[in-house]
Amino acid sequence: MSRPTVSAEDMRDSGVRGWRLLRARARLADTMVAAGATAIAATSIIPLFADLSWVAPVLVVIVVIAAAGALGRAVALPMPLIPIVEALALLFVITAMFAWSTAWAGFVPTTDAWDAILALVRQGMQDAEAYGSPAPALTGMVLLTVGGVGAVALSVDTLFVCVRSPILAGLPLAALFLAPAMINASGPPWWALPVAGIGWLLVLAADQRERVQSWGSLASEDRVRGLSASARRVGAVTLLIAGVLAVVVPAGAWAPWRTVTGDGPGVAVGTADEAIVLDPLATMRRDLIQSNNSEVLTYRTSAKQPDYLRVSALETFDGTTWLPRAALSEGRYLGTPIPSNVLSDRIAADPSNRVTGGESVSYDISVTNLQNAFLPLPYPISDVEDIKGLGADWSLDPTTGIAFSNEVPASGLEYRVAALDPRIGPNELRQAPAASGGLWPQLALPSGLPPVIAQTAREVTAQANTPYDRAIALQRWFTHDGGFTYSTGVRSGADSDYLAEFLRDKVGYCEQFAGAMAVMARSLGIPSRVVVGFTQGSLVGDGEWRVTVRDAHAWPELWFDGIGWVRFEPTPRSQGTLQTPDYAPTADVPVNDGPRVPRGLDPQAVPLAGDSAAPTWRSVALALLGIVVVLAALALLTWFAAPAVVRRVRRYRRLHASTYPDIVEGAWAEIADTAVDHGQHWDGTSTPRQAAGRLGRAMPEAPRAALERVRRELERVRYGRPETVGTAPRLGAQPVAEHAEAVRDDVRQVAREFGRRVRWQTRVIAYCWPPSERRRQQASLRRPTRAPAENTSPRVEPLPGSNLQI
Amino acid sequence: MTQQGGTPGSEGPDTGLGEFGPEAARTIAAEIAGSMGTVISGKPQAIRLALVALLAEGHLLIEDVPGVGKTMLAKSLARSIDCSMHRIQFTPDLLPSDVTGVSVFDRQTSSFEFRPGAVFAHIVLGDEINRASPKTQSALLEAMEEQQVTVDGQTYQLPQPFMVIATQNPVEMEGTYPLPEAQRDRFLMQIQLGYPDRVAEIAMLDSHDIADPIAALRPVTDAATLQRLRDVARGVFASPAVKQYVVDLVAATRRDPLLRLGASPRAGVHLLQAARAHALLAGRDHALPDDVQALAVPVLAHRVLLSPEAHLSRTPAATVITEVVARVSVP
Known part of the structure; x- marks a missing residue:
């Protein structure tokens, strides 16, 4: 923004024009700076x-x-x-x-x-x-x-x-x-903050440079340059510090919206790479945290409405956490290797297959990134075929329908499974008798279970007669009637005491909902287990579905004699991809999206499920x-x-100045501004007498007299003998306060007269957007040219009214 | 007291104008103007400016063609204030001693006796001053500036009040020596009379029919009163804002590209003096920017030199000064 040199002759004729040109150039530069700053800040979108x-x-x-x-x-x-x-x-x-x-x-x-x-x-x-x-x-x-x-x-x-x-x-x-x-x-990349800062610094720098230049002759070109250089240095150092801080300071300390990470209770042994899993819940939690909310798997299916994908079924509740019941030996699952050709037989032995009827639908699953040693599978499976790279390392637990490996993670696997699309209805479920026969491990409850859990279960299901109705009552209570609020702003876990606490506070997320419903079902004599896995994900194309870690979820499955394990959905639906099964309607109102506690408020928050509140x-x-x-x-x-507010403030300060001469000067300036606001001509080169004469010519007697009174007082105050000013002779010996009030009255009278003579549009503009204030603003924004040396340079004409006294 | 030349009569706490309040001064001035107006028809503005020059202790330069009443103005003024008046017709062969006076040898007393020249009067009318040689012109101008005459090493004070009203023909006319700008600067103001309008001209013919109108004039005041009025005028208050305005105006003429030479600092002093007198004539004890504006052209226009561009575009100095006034902000 270099200022062009303007020759003396040019400036006389084109002073104002040249000034406008300068302003236009500065404006153009500012526009480009604004656009550049936005473009730079927009780089923070790149990671998305x-x-x-x-x-x-x-x-x-x-x-x-x-x-x-x-x-x-x-x-x-x-x-x-x-x-x-x-x-x-x-x-x-x-x-x-x-x-x-x-x-x-x-x-x-x-x-x-x-x-x-x-x-x-x-x-x-x-x-x-x-x-x-x-x-x-x-x-x-x-x-x-x-x-x-x-x-x-x-x-x-x-x-x-x-x-x-x-x-x-x-x-x-x-x-x-x-x-x-x-x-x-995972928060912004480390470079985002400094880069966004550069954009804003550009804006600030452009503004400051203009301001410094407006100092005019005080600021020589060299000094402006010097100031700019030091400002650049300060800005650069600040950015550097911001960048270093962004890297060095722990994430939670400066980015409160970010999830504070950390291993919760019941942490898995080993790391994801080892794929030795004791606690799928914990492992999944760790996955969620580490895998940056990315894609887990995609699949193509013939099912119109695919069901959830199960990863692990947890059948044992020891009062502290839910664990797989599958036989454990030295920390490893024991199961049967899956030879592809015999898989069907094995699955046929799964008692869960008693689910009646249903057509077979196929799932072509491609696991993108899952460090668990579990295969996400629909339920119930009828066949597994086309398993690429799925060999002897993989085993199937026939009682739970869970496939697992002790060696390799599921990442990168592609496989096709056939699953039954269960056709069960409420009537069939309602007719199912209570669980009978044998010792159900899925009915076991720990000894120290707080009695409030069983008691609540009985109260909630008091009206229900069949196991199915009890289950539905529980689900409805959690999702609809019970007043539960979905929030991940609570600590993780589902131990006995925490469940009791959950029933009291009614705030939690899927882990607590699933655990609580399972425990309550057991207390009512319905066998139950907690299943961890993924919701069906989101449809991304024709029959193509995509599952992300945000779709991770936990839910209960309840046993019905003659039918098998049936999924329920007690978690209140939020914005996630939760889906209530057809056979287990929740309520007339299908969605209960209660107020959620912002995750950032609670450092304990752990994003776990498909119903996760990750923004x-x-x-x-x-x-x-x-x-x-x-x-x-x-x-x-x-x-x-x-402008309107500033105008009001200015008027008040003018008319209520501390000394009488200031009040009179203020009154005159106020009349000048009011005249300008109402489209009257006001010329700084007119004497008060000329201005008053011109303005008063068109006025009726009373306001003209008021105007003349103010004019006379002004002349007396501004040009008269100082020793006579304080005595306020106009109203004799009246005190100054009354005198000042008389002046204010006159100003009001004149202002009313101005307003009376113009159209209402002008009045509105004068009130809301006073031209006098705009003109003052523009005059103050204007870059003054350096004061010309006496007798060598011509003067630039002052803007009209720019000398108005304030 | 910030104003120059505080006088004994300016001690009053209310007006500072002593025995003459501004109203009294205005009354006297109005009487003088009325008296002159019976002779000079239709020229109230010229009469007013002449009075301003009189009260501001300045001298008046009237530039106009012959026969528009320049001499009448001077005569009626002198007559109205009951002062002596001499008229000097400047011609190319007029000698400085004709103006100032000469020492002649008196045989009876065997000594030199000073015979005062025409300048020894309250009101001196220098008619067609630009027809005299520069040497003679400067003899008068020295008397104007110093209010005294020095002949053969002897200094003679001029009577007070002393005022020179010089007339000059427009410089384009033949046989004239234009006044150098340094000498024009000594005149407080330059005015034009111009032709009277139709009604005034008819009235003039009527009055000249009867008798010599000057002879019919009766004095309305005297020299002593006038001298006190001058003191009062000097005591008129000029606020810092007005002084600033005067300085701004004068400075603006120096920056105006249409002027080769702007107004001198003396022009500023004269402008303020004139503004004070103008305020007094309006019955005020303080000067206003309006006074300054009203006098800017008569006080400043004859002192500035037009640039070649202004000459080419035939822009008169009065127009340039008017534009300067229209441009300078009023403080």
Whole structure:
């Protein structure tokens, strides 16, 4: 932003024009800085997408908004219109990018185009719900991203270039930085904060440079350069420190929204790589924490509504935690190796296969990343075939339908399984008798179980007559009637005491819901077990499903004689992919999405299940939208209200100054500003007498007399003998207070007269957006040229009214 | 007291103008103006400016074509204030001693006796001053500045109040020696009379029909009163804001590209003096920017030198000064 040298002759004629040119150049530079800062902050989106195809549309939007702003300023649009123009540009460019085929002229949204965009938004929300990061750059999500970045670019441009508030401009930039950080469970990459900071520093630097230059002759070019250099040094050091801190300081200390990691109670032995598993719950928890909310597996199935995928069934509750009942020997599962050709026989021996009927549906499962030594499988399986790399290392526990290995993790495996789509209805279940015969290990309860659990179970199921009705009553109580609140903001675990506590506090997540229902079912004589696995995930294509760690879940299975193990869903549904089985309706209202405690509030929070509260794209997008809307509203409100408020404050201070001469001077300045506000001409080169004469000419007698009184007092105060000023001769010996009140009265009278003579539009503008204040603001923003040396340089004419006394 | 030349009459706590309040001064001035107005028809502004020059202890330069009443103005002024008046017709052969006076040898007393020149009067009308040689011109101008005359090493005080009203023909006319700018600077103000309007001209013909209108004039005040009025005018309060305005105006003329030479510091002093007198004539004890504005053209225009551009565009100095006034902010 170098200032062109203007020759002496030029300046006389083109002083104002040249000044405008300088301002226009500065504005253009500021616009570019705002756009650059937004683009830089937008780099924090990179980790959210798997590829970079979203970058081009985002850059286009930033450039278009900057261009719209620059154009609006070039044609000298009123400031408040510029954000509107930019918003229109945003709408057009989004239409052109995402709905051009149905748009008029390719970019003007028609009804069809509007529908298409809304559909894309909905799709984007759905996708956002289904995907963790990094997500594929699907059109809907790119649209959301483009819209969000566009809103930020608009806000930054408005706040920095129009409102000239670089500090406020940092807020949308911070929102742009925070949103991806919130979505990304592992927090932002280490470089995100310094990079976002660079954008804001650019904004601040541009603003400061302008300010320093406006010092005029005080700040020589050299000194400005020196100041800039030191400012750059300070900024660089700050960024460096921010970067180092981001790496060095433990995550939780500076990123409260991030999950605080740590191994909970009942930690697995060994690490994921060893794949020796004692406690699938703990292992899964560790997986969740370590695998960065990524994809676990994908599968293709012929089932219209696939069921949950089971990883492990825990049948033993020892009062501390749930454990597999499968025979354990030296910390290893004992099972039968799965030779592919005999698998069917083995499975046929599974008592769970007594589930009646049902057609066989196939699942082609491809495990992307699962460090467990368990195979995610649907239930009940009827066959396992096409097992690539699934050999002798893998065993099947026929009683639980769990496949496991003692050697290798499931990652990278691809296999096809056939499962039965159970066709069981409430009637069949209702007719199922109570569990009979033998000693059911799945009925065992630890000795020290708090009695409140069994008692609550009896109370809840008091109206139910059959085991099935009792189960349904329990499920309904958890999900609907009992007033439970879903939250991961509690500690993990499902030991006896904690379950009692859970029933009392009614806050927990799937681990507690599943454990509590299983224990309560056992107390009612229904055999039960807790199953850990995944929900069916999200549909990503035709028959293609994708399961992420966020779909991890735990649920109870209850035994019904003659039918088998039946899944129930006691966890209140939140935004996850939970699905209540058809045979176990929860309530008329299927969804109970209670208020959730923000995860960040409790460092104990552990994201465990598909019903996990890890912020998704959708919630963050909504939050971001909310932030931007609120900011924009605030900015607009400030922009509109500030001149009016400043004007009121100024008026009060003028008319209530401490000394009488100041009050009179203030009264005159107030009359001047009121005249300007109401479109009257006010000229700084007129004497008070001339100004009063001109303004009073069109006035009726009373206000003109008031104006003349103020004028006379002003002349007396400003030009009269100092020793006569204090005596206030106008009203004789009255005290100054009354005298001042008389002056204020006169001012009010004159102001009323000004208002009376103009149209109501002018009155509204004078009240809400006083031109005098705008002019003052513009005059203060104006870069003064250096004071010309006497007699060698011509003067630049002062702006009219710029010498108004305040 | 910030104003210059505090006088014994300016000690009153309320107005500072002593026995003459501003109203009294205004009354006297109005009487003088009324008296002059019976002779000079339709020129109230010129009369007012002449009075300002009189009260501000300045000298008046009237530039106009012959026959518009320059001499009448001077005569009626002198007559109205009951002061002596001499008229000097400047011609190319006029000698400095004709203006100042000369020492002649008196045989009876065997000594040199000073015979005062035409300058020894309260009001001196220098008619067509630009027709005299520069040497003669400067003899008058020295008397104007010093209020005294020095002949043969002897200094003679001029009577008080002393005021020179010089007339000059427009410099384009033949046989004229234009006043150098240094000498023009000594005149407080330069005014034009211009032709009277139709009604005034008819009225003038009527009054000249009857008799010599000057002879009919009766004095409305005297030299002593006038001298006190001058003291009062000097005591009119000029606030710092007004002084700042004067300085701003004068400084602005120095920066104006249409002017080769701006107004001198003496111009500023004169402008403030004139503004004080102007305020007194309006019955005020303090000067206003309005006073300054009203006098800016008569006080400043004849002192500045136009640039070649202004000459080319035939912009008169009065227009340039008016533009300067329109540009400078009023403090």
